[in-house]
Amino acid sequence: MSRFSVAKERVLDDLEGIVEQLLRASRKHHRRSLWNVCNPYRPKSKPEQMCVWLQGARRGAWKDFVSGDQGDAIDLVAYALTGAVTADTRMTALEWIEDRFGLKNMSPARRETIAKEATARRAAAEAKETARRTASRERARKFFYSCQPIEGSLAEVYLRSRNIDLAGVPKLGRALRFHPACEYWMIEERPRMPAMIAAMVGQDGKIGACHYTFLAPDGSGKADVPKAKLMFPETSGLVIRLTDGPSGLPAERAAEASALGLVGLVEGVEDGLSVAVAEPDLRMWSAGSLPGFGTVPDHGCVSSWLVFKDNDWGKRQAQQQFSRAVARLKGFGKPVEVISMPADWGKDVNDALRSGWK
Known part of the structure:
Protein backbone atom coordinates (compact mmCIF):
# COMPACT_ATOMS: atom_id res chain seq x y z
CA MET A 1 0.00 0.00 0.00
CA ARG A 121 -14.28 -0.35 7.60
CA ARG A 122 -15.19 0.76 4.10
CA ALA A 123 -17.30 -2.33 3.46
CA ALA A 124 -19.10 -1.92 6.79
CA ALA A 125 -19.74 1.77 6.13
CA GLU A 126 -21.12 1.08 2.66
CA ALA A 127 -23.42 -1.65 4.00
CA LYS A 128 -24.66 0.69 6.73
CA GLU A 129 -25.28 3.46 4.21
CA THR A 130 -27.20 1.11 1.91
CA ALA A 131 -29.39 -0.01 4.80
CA ARG A 132 -29.98 3.60 5.86
CA ARG A 133 -30.95 4.65 2.33
CA THR A 134 -33.34 1.70 1.97
CA ALA A 135 -34.99 2.46 5.31
CA SER A 136 -35.33 6.16 4.44
CA ARG A 137 -36.99 5.40 1.11
CA GLU A 138 -39.39 2.96 2.76
CA ARG A 139 -40.23 5.61 5.33
CA ALA A 140 -40.98 8.10 2.52
CA ARG A 141 -43.17 5.55 0.74
CA LYS A 142 -45.19 4.76 3.88
CA PHE A 143 -45.56 8.44 4.69
CA PHE A 144 -46.91 9.28 1.24
CA TYR A 145 -49.55 6.56 1.38
CA SER A 146 -50.56 7.69 4.87
CA CYS A 147 -51.48 11.13 3.51
CA GLN A 148 -54.97 12.21 2.48
CA PRO A 149 -56.21 12.61 -1.10
CA ILE A 150 -55.52 16.09 -2.40
CA GLU A 151 -59.04 16.53 -3.74
CA GLY A 152 -61.08 18.74 -1.40
CA SER A 153 -58.10 19.49 0.80
CA LEU A 154 -56.34 22.70 1.83
CA ALA A 155 -53.73 21.92 -0.84
CA GLU A 156 -56.44 22.47 -3.46
CA VAL A 157 -57.11 25.87 -1.90
CA TYR A 158 -53.42 26.67 -2.17
CA LEU A 159 -53.27 25.63 -5.82
CA ARG A 160 -56.31 27.77 -6.62
CA SER A 161 -54.41 30.72 -5.11
CA ARG A 162 -51.84 30.00 -7.82
CA ASN A 163 -54.58 29.96 -10.49
CA ILE A 164 -54.53 26.17 -10.75
CA ASP A 165 -57.79 24.24 -10.69
CA LEU A 166 -57.02 20.55 -10.28
CA ALA A 167 -60.30 19.66 -11.92
CA GLY A 168 -58.99 21.35 -15.05
CA VAL A 169 -55.71 19.45 -15.16
CA PRO A 170 -56.04 16.80 -17.90
CA LYS A 171 -54.86 13.28 -17.11
CA LEU A 172 -53.72 14.18 -13.58
CA GLY A 173 -51.50 11.47 -12.15
CA ARG A 174 -51.47 10.16 -8.60
CA ALA A 175 -48.39 11.99 -7.37
CA LEU A 176 -50.07 14.58 -5.12
CA ARG A 177 -51.52 14.19 -1.64
CA PHE A 178 -52.16 16.28 1.47
CA HIS A 179 -51.14 16.11 5.11
CA PRO A 180 -52.96 18.36 7.61
CA ALA A 181 -50.25 18.40 10.31
CA CYS A 182 -46.85 17.68 8.79
CA GLU A 183 -43.75 18.19 10.95
CA TYR A 184 -41.50 21.03 9.77
CA TRP A 185 -38.04 19.80 10.70
CA MET A 186 -35.94 22.81 9.69
CA ILE A 187 -36.40 24.72 12.95
CA GLU A 188 -35.82 23.53 16.50
CA GLU A 189 -39.46 23.74 17.60
CA ARG A 190 -40.48 21.34 14.80
CA PRO A 191 -44.00 22.77 14.46
CA ARG A 192 -46.71 20.94 12.56
CA MET A 193 -48.51 22.57 9.66
CA PRO A 194 -50.49 21.59 6.56
CA ALA A 195 -48.47 20.48 3.55
CA MET A 196 -48.95 19.40 -0.04
CA ILE A 197 -47.00 16.17 -0.52
CA ALA A 198 -45.67 14.97 -3.87
CA ALA A 199 -44.28 11.50 -4.54
CA MET A 200 -40.85 11.46 -6.17
CA VAL A 201 -40.22 8.27 -8.13
CA GLY A 202 -37.30 6.63 -9.91
CA GLN A 203 -37.07 5.15 -13.36
CA ASP A 204 -39.02 2.09 -12.16
CA GLY A 205 -41.89 4.21 -10.86
CA LYS A 206 -41.23 3.34 -7.22
CA ILE A 207 -41.39 6.07 -4.59
CA GLY A 208 -37.97 7.09 -3.32
CA ALA A 209 -38.68 10.42 -1.62
CA CYS A 210 -41.36 12.99 -0.87
CA HIS A 211 -41.50 16.64 -1.85
CA TYR A 212 -43.14 18.88 0.75
CA THR A 213 -44.78 22.27 0.19
CA PHE A 214 -45.65 23.67 3.63
CA LEU A 215 -48.79 25.81 3.58
CA ALA A 216 -50.31 28.73 5.46
CA PRO A 217 -53.08 27.66 7.89
CA ASP A 218 -55.80 28.89 5.51
CA GLY A 219 -54.10 27.60 2.35
CA SER A 220 -53.76 31.11 0.94
CA GLY A 221 -50.08 30.63 0.20
CA LYS A 222 -46.92 28.93 1.37
CA ALA A 223 -46.12 28.78 5.08
CA ASP A 224 -44.12 31.61 6.63
CA VAL A 225 -41.03 29.52 7.36
CA PRO A 226 -37.36 29.80 6.30
CA LYS A 227 -37.82 27.31 3.46
CA ALA A 228 -41.36 26.30 2.54
CA LYS A 229 -40.33 23.54 0.10
CA LEU A 230 -38.33 20.57 1.34
CA MET A 231 -37.53 17.05 0.15
CA PHE A 232 -36.70 13.84 2.03
CA PRO A 233 -34.64 11.73 1.74
CA GLU A 234 -32.09 11.91 -1.11
CA THR A 235 -33.75 12.76 -4.43
CA SER A 236 -31.06 11.97 -7.01
CA GLY A 237 -32.60 10.17 -10.01
CA LEU A 238 -36.17 10.95 -8.95
CA VAL A 239 -38.97 13.03 -10.49
CA ILE A 240 -42.55 13.96 -9.69
CA ARG A 241 -44.84 12.52 -12.40
CA LEU A 242 -47.61 15.08 -12.40
CA THR A 243 -49.69 14.07 -15.44
CA ASP A 244 -50.02 11.03 -17.69
CA GLY A 245 -50.07 12.80 -21.07
CA PRO A 246 -52.54 12.35 -23.91
CA SER A 247 -52.67 8.55 -23.51
CA GLY A 248 -53.68 8.79 -19.87
CA LEU A 249 -51.39 5.85 -19.15
CA PRO A 250 -48.79 5.81 -16.37
CA ALA A 251 -45.22 5.89 -17.70
CA GLU A 252 -44.56 2.15 -17.44
CA ARG A 253 -47.83 1.17 -19.15
CA ALA A 254 -47.30 3.83 -21.82
CA ALA A 255 -43.87 2.38 -22.60
CA GLU A 256 -45.31 -1.14 -22.83
CA ALA A 257 -48.03 0.09 -25.19
CA SER A 258 -45.51 2.10 -27.27
CA ALA A 259 -47.54 5.22 -26.45
CA LEU A 260 -44.48 7.43 -26.52
CA GLY A 261 -44.73 11.19 -26.34
CA LEU A 262 -43.20 14.54 -25.53
CA VAL A 263 -42.42 15.02 -21.84
CA GLY A 264 -42.37 18.51 -20.34
CA LEU A 265 -39.85 19.03 -17.56
CA VAL A 266 -40.11 21.82 -14.99
CA GLU A 267 -38.67 22.57 -11.56
CA GLY A 268 -41.77 23.11 -9.45
CA VAL A 269 -45.07 21.32 -8.94
CA GLU A 270 -47.09 24.48 -9.60
CA ASP A 271 -45.19 25.09 -12.86
CA GLY A 272 -45.90 21.58 -14.08
CA LEU A 273 -49.60 21.77 -13.33
CA SER A 274 -49.83 25.18 -15.02
CA VAL A 275 -48.22 23.86 -18.20
CA ALA A 276 -50.45 20.78 -18.12
CA VAL A 277 -53.55 22.98 -18.24
CA ALA A 278 -52.15 25.10 -21.07
CA GLU A 279 -50.71 22.19 -23.08
CA PRO A 280 -52.71 18.96 -22.49
CA ASP A 281 -50.61 17.05 -25.03
CA LEU A 282 -47.60 17.10 -22.70
CA ARG A 283 -46.81 14.48 -20.09
CA MET A 284 -45.53 16.72 -17.27
CA TRP A 285 -42.76 15.87 -14.83
CA SER A 286 -41.20 18.01 -12.13
CA ALA A 287 -37.54 17.72 -11.12
CA GLY A 288 -38.30 19.22 -7.70
CA SER A 289 -35.27 21.52 -7.73
CA LEU A 290 -32.63 22.92 -10.05
CA PRO A 291 -30.07 20.24 -9.02
CA GLY A 292 -32.78 17.66 -9.71
CA PHE A 293 -32.64 18.51 -13.43
CA GLY A 294 -29.17 17.00 -13.49
CA THR A 295 -30.32 13.53 -12.42
CA VAL A 296 -33.65 13.13 -14.24
CA PRO A 297 -33.84 9.50 -15.46
CA ASP A 298 -34.62 8.59 -19.05
CA HIS A 299 -37.70 6.45 -19.64
CA GLY A 300 -39.15 4.32 -22.40
CA CYS A 301 -42.29 6.48 -22.56
CA VAL A 302 -40.29 9.56 -23.56
CA SER A 303 -39.93 10.40 -27.25
CA SER A 304 -38.46 13.86 -26.64
CA TRP A 305 -38.00 16.47 -23.92
CA LEU A 306 -39.35 20.02 -23.56
CA VAL A 307 -37.46 21.74 -20.73
CA PHE A 308 -38.80 24.91 -19.13
CA LYS A 309 -36.12 27.22 -17.74
CA ASP A 310 -36.97 29.49 -14.80
CA ASN A 311 -35.97 33.14 -14.89
CA ASP A 312 -34.49 33.25 -11.39
CA TRP A 313 -31.48 31.15 -12.38
CA GLY A 314 -29.42 34.24 -13.17
CA LYS A 315 -26.29 33.29 -11.25
CA ARG A 316 -23.44 31.84 -13.25
CA GLN A 317 -23.38 28.69 -11.13
CA ALA A 318 -27.11 28.08 -11.74
CA GLN A 319 -26.73 28.71 -15.47
CA GLN A 320 -23.88 26.23 -15.67
CA GLN A 321 -25.83 23.67 -13.66
CA PHE A 322 -28.80 23.97 -16.00
CA SER A 323 -26.59 23.73 -19.11
CA ARG A 324 -25.00 20.54 -17.79
CA ALA A 325 -28.44 19.08 -17.11
CA VAL A 326 -29.61 19.83 -20.66
CA ALA A 327 -26.43 18.32 -22.12
CA ARG A 328 -27.06 15.19 -20.07
CA LEU A 329 -30.65 14.93 -21.36
CA LYS A 330 -29.36 15.24 -24.93
CA GLY A 331 -27.05 12.33 -24.16
CA PHE A 332 -30.14 10.08 -24.02
CA GLY A 333 -30.27 10.43 -27.81
CA LYS A 334 -33.69 12.08 -27.92
CA PRO A 335 -34.64 15.58 -29.10
CA VAL A 336 -34.41 18.26 -26.40
CA GLU A 337 -35.87 21.76 -26.64
CA VAL A 338 -35.49 24.47 -24.01
CA ILE A 339 -38.11 27.17 -23.43
CA SER A 340 -36.81 30.33 -21.74
CA MET A 341 -39.38 33.02 -21.05
CA PRO A 342 -38.66 36.76 -21.01
CA ALA A 343 -37.88 37.96 -17.50
CA ASP A 344 -40.81 40.39 -17.46
CA TRP A 345 -43.22 37.43 -17.72
CA GLY A 346 -42.27 36.26 -14.22
CA LYS A 347 -39.71 33.98 -12.62
CA ASP A 348 -41.35 30.72 -13.70
CA VAL A 349 -44.12 29.20 -15.81
CA ASN A 350 -46.77 29.60 -13.15
CA ASP A 351 -45.98 33.31 -12.83
CA ALA A 352 -46.14 33.73 -16.60
CA LEU A 353 -49.51 32.02 -16.91
CA ARG A 354 -50.94 33.90 -13.93
CA SER A 355 -49.89 37.16 -15.60
CA GLY A 356 -51.89 36.23 -18.70
CA TRP A 357 -49.26 34.68 -20.97
CA LYS A 358 -50.55 31.91 -23.25
Whole structure:
Protein backbone atom coordinates (compact mmCIF):
# COMPACT_ATOMS: atom_id res chain seq x y z
CA MET A 1 0.00 0.00 0.00
CA SER A 2 1.52 3.36 -1.04
CA ARG A 3 2.18 6.29 1.28
CA PHE A 4 -0.64 8.23 -0.36
CA SER A 5 -3.08 5.33 0.05
CA VAL A 6 -2.28 4.95 3.74
CA ALA A 7 -2.55 8.69 4.29
CA LYS A 8 -5.86 8.90 2.45
CA GLU A 9 -7.37 6.14 4.59
CA ARG A 10 -6.38 7.98 7.75
CA VAL A 11 -7.95 11.20 6.45
CA LEU A 12 -11.18 9.32 5.70
CA ASP A 13 -11.16 7.83 9.19
CA ASP A 14 -10.88 11.27 10.83
CA LEU A 15 -12.56 13.31 8.07
CA GLU A 16 -14.96 15.25 10.28
CA GLY A 17 -12.17 16.29 12.65
CA ILE A 18 -9.91 17.38 9.80
CA VAL A 19 -12.69 19.38 8.09
CA GLU A 20 -13.51 21.10 11.36
CA GLN A 21 -9.85 21.86 12.07
CA LEU A 22 -8.53 22.93 8.67
CA LEU A 23 -11.63 24.60 7.25
CA ARG A 24 -13.03 25.90 10.55
CA ALA A 25 -16.35 24.42 9.49
CA SER A 26 -19.50 25.12 11.46
CA ARG A 27 -21.45 22.15 12.78
CA LYS A 28 -24.73 23.90 11.89
CA HIS A 29 -23.93 23.24 8.22
CA HIS A 30 -23.16 19.57 8.86
CA ARG A 31 -25.58 17.10 7.28
CA ARG A 32 -25.59 13.31 7.21
CA SER A 33 -24.28 13.05 3.66
CA LEU A 34 -22.26 16.26 3.25
CA TRP A 35 -20.81 19.26 5.03
CA ASN A 36 -21.19 22.73 3.55
CA VAL A 37 -18.10 24.83 4.30
CA CYS A 38 -16.76 28.29 3.54
CA ASN A 39 -13.75 28.57 1.26
CA PRO A 40 -11.05 30.15 3.47
CA TYR A 41 -9.27 31.51 0.38
CA ARG A 42 -12.21 33.49 -1.00
CA PRO A 43 -13.47 36.62 0.79
CA LYS A 44 -17.15 36.55 1.74
CA SER A 45 -17.42 32.87 0.83
CA LYS A 46 -20.74 31.30 1.78
CA PRO A 47 -21.20 27.71 3.07
CA GLU A 48 -23.46 26.68 0.20
CA GLN A 49 -20.64 27.42 -2.26
CA MET A 50 -18.37 24.55 -1.17
CA CYS A 51 -19.01 21.11 0.28
CA VAL A 52 -17.28 17.94 1.48
CA TRP A 53 -19.06 14.62 1.02
CA LEU A 54 -19.27 12.45 4.14
CA GLN A 55 -21.05 9.28 3.03
CA GLY A 56 -20.51 6.30 0.77
CA ALA A 57 -18.02 6.05 -2.05
CA ARG A 58 -17.72 9.86 -2.28
CA ARG A 59 -16.57 10.29 1.34
CA GLY A 60 -13.70 12.75 1.41
CA ALA A 61 -14.44 14.21 -2.03
CA TRP A 62 -15.04 17.96 -2.18
CA LYS A 63 -16.01 20.69 -4.61
CA ASP A 64 -16.02 24.47 -4.73
CA PHE A 65 -19.05 25.32 -6.87
CA VAL A 66 -17.83 28.83 -7.66
CA SER A 67 -14.33 28.03 -8.94
CA GLY A 68 -15.01 24.44 -9.98
CA ASP A 69 -12.04 23.20 -7.90
CA GLN A 70 -12.55 19.67 -6.63
CA GLY A 71 -10.68 16.52 -5.66
CA ASP A 72 -10.28 13.63 -3.26
CA ALA A 73 -9.40 13.53 0.43
CA ILE A 74 -5.68 14.23 -0.13
CA ASP A 75 -6.57 17.17 -2.38
CA LEU A 76 -8.90 18.44 0.34
CA VAL A 77 -6.03 18.63 2.83
CA ALA A 78 -3.74 20.16 0.20
CA TYR A 79 -6.28 22.85 -0.63
CA ALA A 80 -7.12 23.55 3.00
CA LEU A 81 -3.42 23.99 3.84
CA THR A 82 -2.31 25.99 0.81
CA GLY A 83 -5.29 27.11 -1.29
CA ALA A 84 -4.18 25.09 -4.32
CA VAL A 85 -3.92 21.50 -5.52
CA THR A 86 -0.63 20.74 -7.27
CA ALA A 87 1.96 17.99 -7.12
CA ASP A 88 3.89 20.05 -4.56
CA THR A 89 0.89 20.84 -2.36
CA ARG A 90 -0.17 17.19 -2.40
CA MET A 91 3.27 16.34 -1.00
CA THR A 92 2.75 19.04 1.63
CA ALA A 93 -0.57 17.42 2.49
CA LEU A 94 1.04 13.97 2.67
CA GLU A 95 3.69 15.21 5.08
CA TRP A 96 1.07 16.96 7.23
CA ILE A 97 -1.05 13.79 7.40
CA GLU A 98 1.93 11.55 8.21
CA ASP A 99 2.99 13.93 10.97
CA ARG A 100 -0.54 14.13 12.39
CA PHE A 101 -1.03 10.36 12.53
CA GLY A 102 2.57 9.26 13.19
CA LEU A 103 2.94 7.42 9.88
CA LYS A 104 6.49 8.41 8.90
CA ASN A 105 8.30 5.33 10.23
CA MET A 106 5.64 2.73 9.56
CA SER A 107 6.75 -0.83 8.80
CA PRO A 108 5.46 -2.77 5.74
CA ALA A 109 3.55 -5.13 8.04
CA ARG A 110 1.82 -2.22 9.75
CA ARG A 111 0.90 -0.70 6.38
CA GLU A 112 -0.68 -4.00 5.35
CA THR A 113 -2.66 -4.17 8.60
CA ILE A 114 -3.95 -0.63 8.07
CA ALA A 115 -4.96 -1.50 4.50
CA LYS A 116 -6.98 -4.53 5.65
CA GLU A 117 -8.63 -2.58 8.44
CA ALA A 118 -9.51 0.22 6.04
CA THR A 119 -11.07 -2.23 3.57
CA ALA A 120 -13.19 -3.76 6.31
CA ARG A 121 -14.28 -0.35 7.60
CA ARG A 122 -15.19 0.76 4.10
CA ALA A 123 -17.30 -2.33 3.46
CA ALA A 124 -19.10 -1.92 6.79
CA ALA A 125 -19.74 1.77 6.13
CA GLU A 126 -21.12 1.08 2.66
CA ALA A 127 -23.42 -1.65 4.00
CA LYS A 128 -24.66 0.69 6.73
CA GLU A 129 -25.28 3.46 4.21
CA THR A 130 -27.20 1.11 1.91
CA ALA A 131 -29.39 -0.01 4.80
CA ARG A 132 -29.98 3.60 5.86
CA ARG A 133 -30.95 4.65 2.33
CA THR A 134 -33.34 1.70 1.97
CA ALA A 135 -34.99 2.46 5.31
CA SER A 136 -35.33 6.16 4.44
CA ARG A 137 -36.99 5.40 1.11
CA GLU A 138 -39.39 2.96 2.76
CA ARG A 139 -40.23 5.61 5.33
CA ALA A 140 -40.98 8.10 2.52
CA ARG A 141 -43.17 5.55 0.74
CA LYS A 142 -45.19 4.76 3.88
CA PHE A 143 -45.56 8.44 4.69
CA PHE A 144 -46.91 9.28 1.24
CA TYR A 145 -49.55 6.56 1.38
CA SER A 146 -50.56 7.69 4.87
CA CYS A 147 -51.48 11.13 3.51
CA GLN A 148 -54.97 12.21 2.48
CA PRO A 149 -56.21 12.61 -1.10
CA ILE A 150 -55.52 16.09 -2.40
CA GLU A 151 -59.04 16.53 -3.74
CA GLY A 152 -61.08 18.74 -1.40
CA SER A 153 -58.10 19.49 0.80
CA LEU A 154 -56.34 22.70 1.83
CA ALA A 155 -53.73 21.92 -0.84
CA GLU A 156 -56.44 22.47 -3.46
CA VAL A 157 -57.11 25.87 -1.90
CA TYR A 158 -53.42 26.67 -2.17
CA LEU A 159 -53.27 25.63 -5.82
CA ARG A 160 -56.31 27.77 -6.62
CA SER A 161 -54.41 30.72 -5.11
CA ARG A 162 -51.84 30.00 -7.82
CA ASN A 163 -54.58 29.96 -10.49
CA ILE A 164 -54.53 26.17 -10.75
CA ASP A 165 -57.79 24.24 -10.69
CA LEU A 166 -57.02 20.55 -10.28
CA ALA A 167 -60.30 19.66 -11.92
CA GLY A 168 -58.99 21.35 -15.05
CA VAL A 169 -55.71 19.45 -15.16
CA PRO A 170 -56.04 16.80 -17.90
CA LYS A 171 -54.86 13.28 -17.11
CA LEU A 172 -53.72 14.18 -13.58
CA GLY A 173 -51.50 11.47 -12.15
CA ARG A 174 -51.47 10.16 -8.60
CA ALA A 175 -48.39 11.99 -7.37
CA LEU A 176 -50.07 14.58 -5.12
CA ARG A 177 -51.52 14.19 -1.64
CA PHE A 178 -52.16 16.28 1.47
CA HIS A 179 -51.14 16.11 5.11
CA PRO A 180 -52.96 18.36 7.61
CA ALA A 181 -50.25 18.40 10.31
CA CYS A 182 -46.85 17.68 8.79
CA GLU A 183 -43.75 18.19 10.95
CA TYR A 184 -41.50 21.03 9.77
CA TRP A 185 -38.04 19.80 10.70
CA MET A 186 -35.94 22.81 9.69
CA ILE A 187 -36.40 24.72 12.95
CA GLU A 188 -35.82 23.53 16.50
CA GLU A 189 -39.46 23.74 17.60
CA ARG A 190 -40.48 21.34 14.80
CA PRO A 191 -44.00 22.77 14.46
CA ARG A 192 -46.71 20.94 12.56
CA MET A 193 -48.51 22.57 9.66
CA PRO A 194 -50.49 21.59 6.56
CA ALA A 195 -48.47 20.48 3.55
CA MET A 196 -48.95 19.40 -0.04
CA ILE A 197 -47.00 16.17 -0.52
CA ALA A 198 -45.67 14.97 -3.87
CA ALA A 199 -44.28 11.50 -4.54
CA MET A 200 -40.85 11.46 -6.17
CA VAL A 201 -40.22 8.27 -8.13
CA GLY A 202 -37.30 6.63 -9.91
CA GLN A 203 -37.07 5.15 -13.36
CA ASP A 204 -39.02 2.09 -12.16
CA GLY A 205 -41.89 4.21 -10.86
CA LYS A 206 -41.23 3.34 -7.22
CA ILE A 207 -41.39 6.07 -4.59
CA GLY A 208 -37.97 7.09 -3.32
CA ALA A 209 -38.68 10.42 -1.62
CA CYS A 210 -41.36 12.99 -0.87
CA HIS A 211 -41.50 16.64 -1.85
CA TYR A 212 -43.14 18.88 0.75
CA THR A 213 -44.78 22.27 0.19
CA PHE A 214 -45.65 23.67 3.63
CA LEU A 215 -48.79 25.81 3.58
CA ALA A 216 -50.31 28.73 5.46
CA PRO A 217 -53.08 27.66 7.89
CA ASP A 218 -55.80 28.89 5.51
CA GLY A 219 -54.10 27.60 2.35
CA SER A 220 -53.76 31.11 0.94
CA GLY A 221 -50.08 30.63 0.20
CA LYS A 222 -46.92 28.93 1.37
CA ALA A 223 -46.12 28.78 5.08
CA ASP A 224 -44.12 31.61 6.63
CA VAL A 225 -41.03 29.52 7.36
CA PRO A 226 -37.36 29.80 6.30
CA LYS A 227 -37.82 27.31 3.46
CA ALA A 228 -41.36 26.30 2.54
CA LYS A 229 -40.33 23.54 0.10
CA LEU A 230 -38.33 20.57 1.34
CA MET A 231 -37.53 17.05 0.15
CA PHE A 232 -36.70 13.84 2.03
CA PRO A 233 -34.64 11.73 1.74
CA GLU A 234 -32.09 11.91 -1.11
CA THR A 235 -33.75 12.76 -4.43
CA SER A 236 -31.06 11.97 -7.01
CA GLY A 237 -32.60 10.17 -10.01
CA LEU A 238 -36.17 10.95 -8.95
CA VAL A 239 -38.97 13.03 -10.49
CA ILE A 240 -42.55 13.96 -9.69
CA ARG A 241 -44.84 12.52 -12.40
CA LEU A 242 -47.61 15.08 -12.40
CA THR A 243 -49.69 14.07 -15.44
CA ASP A 244 -50.02 11.03 -17.69
CA GLY A 245 -50.07 12.80 -21.07
CA PRO A 246 -52.54 12.35 -23.91
CA SER A 247 -52.67 8.55 -23.51
CA GLY A 248 -53.68 8.79 -19.87
CA LEU A 249 -51.39 5.85 -19.15
CA PRO A 250 -48.79 5.81 -16.37
CA ALA A 251 -45.22 5.89 -17.70
CA GLU A 252 -44.56 2.15 -17.44
CA ARG A 253 -47.83 1.17 -19.15
CA ALA A 254 -47.30 3.83 -21.82
CA ALA A 255 -43.87 2.38 -22.60
CA GLU A 256 -45.31 -1.14 -22.83
CA ALA A 257 -48.03 0.09 -25.19
CA SER A 258 -45.51 2.10 -27.27
CA ALA A 259 -47.54 5.22 -26.45
CA LEU A 260 -44.48 7.43 -26.52
CA GLY A 261 -44.73 11.19 -26.34
CA LEU A 262 -43.20 14.54 -25.53
CA VAL A 263 -42.42 15.02 -21.84
CA GLY A 264 -42.37 18.51 -20.34
CA LEU A 265 -39.85 19.03 -17.56
CA VAL A 266 -40.11 21.82 -14.99
CA GLU A 267 -38.67 22.57 -11.56
CA GLY A 268 -41.77 23.11 -9.45
CA VAL A 269 -45.07 21.32 -8.94
CA GLU A 270 -47.09 24.48 -9.60
CA ASP A 271 -45.19 25.09 -12.86
CA GLY A 272 -45.90 21.58 -14.08
CA LEU A 273 -49.60 21.77 -13.33
CA SER A 274 -49.83 25.18 -15.02
CA VAL A 275 -48.22 23.86 -18.20
CA ALA A 276 -50.45 20.78 -18.12
CA VAL A 277 -53.55 22.98 -18.24
CA ALA A 278 -52.15 25.10 -21.07
CA GLU A 279 -50.71 22.19 -23.08
CA PRO A 280 -52.71 18.96 -22.49
CA ASP A 281 -50.61 17.05 -25.03
CA LEU A 282 -47.60 17.10 -22.70
CA ARG A 283 -46.81 14.48 -20.09
CA MET A 284 -45.53 16.72 -17.27
CA TRP A 285 -42.76 15.87 -14.83
CA SER A 286 -41.20 18.01 -12.13
CA ALA A 287 -37.54 17.72 -11.12
CA GLY A 288 -38.30 19.22 -7.70
CA SER A 289 -35.27 21.52 -7.73
CA LEU A 290 -32.63 22.92 -10.05
CA PRO A 291 -30.07 20.24 -9.02
CA GLY A 292 -32.78 17.66 -9.71
CA PHE A 293 -32.64 18.51 -13.43
CA GLY A 294 -29.17 17.00 -13.49
CA THR A 295 -30.32 13.53 -12.42
CA VAL A 296 -33.65 13.13 -14.24
CA PRO A 297 -33.84 9.50 -15.46
CA ASP A 298 -34.62 8.59 -19.05
CA HIS A 299 -37.70 6.45 -19.64
CA GLY A 300 -39.15 4.32 -22.40
CA CYS A 301 -42.29 6.48 -22.56
CA VAL A 302 -40.29 9.56 -23.56
CA SER A 303 -39.93 10.40 -27.25
CA SER A 304 -38.46 13.86 -26.64
CA TRP A 305 -38.00 16.47 -23.92
CA LEU A 306 -39.35 20.02 -23.56
CA VAL A 307 -37.46 21.74 -20.73
CA PHE A 308 -38.80 24.91 -19.13
CA LYS A 309 -36.12 27.22 -17.74
CA ASP A 310 -36.97 29.49 -14.80
CA ASN A 311 -35.97 33.14 -14.89
CA ASP A 312 -34.49 33.25 -11.39
CA TRP A 313 -31.48 31.15 -12.38
CA GLY A 314 -29.42 34.24 -13.17
CA LYS A 315 -26.29 33.29 -11.25
CA ARG A 316 -23.44 31.84 -13.25
CA GLN A 317 -23.38 28.69 -11.13
CA ALA A 318 -27.11 28.08 -11.74
CA GLN A 319 -26.73 28.71 -15.47
CA GLN A 320 -23.88 26.23 -15.67
CA GLN A 321 -25.83 23.67 -13.66
CA PHE A 322 -28.80 23.97 -16.00
CA SER A 323 -26.59 23.73 -19.11
CA ARG A 324 -25.00 20.54 -17.79
CA ALA A 325 -28.44 19.08 -17.11
CA VAL A 326 -29.61 19.83 -20.66
CA ALA A 327 -26.43 18.32 -22.12
CA ARG A 328 -27.06 15.19 -20.07
CA LEU A 329 -30.65 14.93 -21.36
CA LYS A 330 -29.36 15.24 -24.93
CA GLY A 331 -27.05 12.33 -24.16
CA PHE A 332 -30.14 10.08 -24.02
CA GLY A 333 -30.27 10.43 -27.81
CA LYS A 334 -33.69 12.08 -27.92
CA PRO A 335 -34.64 15.58 -29.10
CA VAL A 336 -34.41 18.26 -26.40
CA GLU A 337 -35.87 21.76 -26.64
CA VAL A 338 -35.49 24.47 -24.01
CA ILE A 339 -38.11 27.17 -23.43
CA SER A 340 -36.81 30.33 -21.74
CA MET A 341 -39.38 33.02 -21.05
CA PRO A 342 -38.66 36.76 -21.01
CA ALA A 343 -37.88 37.96 -17.50
CA ASP A 344 -40.81 40.39 -17.46
CA TRP A 345 -43.22 37.43 -17.72
CA GLY A 346 -42.27 36.26 -14.22
CA LYS A 347 -39.71 33.98 -12.62
CA ASP A 348 -41.35 30.72 -13.70
CA VAL A 349 -44.12 29.20 -15.81
CA ASN A 350 -46.77 29.60 -13.15
CA ASP A 351 -45.98 33.31 -12.83
CA ALA A 352 -46.14 33.73 -16.60
CA LEU A 353 -49.51 32.02 -16.91
CA ARG A 354 -50.94 33.90 -13.93
CA SER A 355 -49.89 37.16 -15.60
CA GLY A 356 -51.89 36.23 -18.70
CA TRP A 357 -49.26 34.68 -20.97
CA LYS A 358 -50.55 31.91 -23.25
